[in-house]
Amino acid sequence: MPELRAQGGSPQIVSRLDAGLALTSVPIWRFRPQRRLYRPLDYNYRVADLGKLLIVIGAVMVGIGVVLALAGRTHLPFGRLPSDFIYRGKNTTFYFPLATSILLSVVLSVLFYVIGKFRQ
Numbered sequence: 001m002p003e004l005r006a007q008g009g010s011p012q013i014v015s016r017l018d019a020g021l022a023l024t025s026v027p028i029w030r031f032r033p034q035r036r037l038y039r040p041l042d043y044n045y046r047v048a049d050l051g052k053l054l055i056v057i058g059a060v061m062v063g064i065g066v067v068l069a070l071a072g073r074t075h076l077p078f079g080r081l082p083s084d085f086i087y088r089g090k091n092t093t094f095y096f097p098l099a100t101s102i103l104l105s106v107v108l109s110v111l112f113y114v115i116g117k118f119r120q
Contacts, residue, residue: 078103 071078083099 078100079097081097081099081103083102085094085096085098087094
């Protein structure tokens, strides 16, 4: 009875006799796919890659923090644009930065468009 195996991304029909095994000497359960056990070497590489990823994420967060700290000293009107709504009640304050959100969206869209053009 042929079985279906995937090798190299495309499935192939392989009979048990093609594999060099006799039909009667090998039980059927031996033909089930085996789970791949990761060697300690693979695990160490994955942990090292995770460490590098965390370092990059930390560096990006530090960069964003520096940019925000410097932007606060420039007295740019972000958060105080004409269409940023602020409602101050007796015990509540509601702030909706509509113009700042639209401006940020446009800037990020242009930035990602330019990055996408350079990657092609």
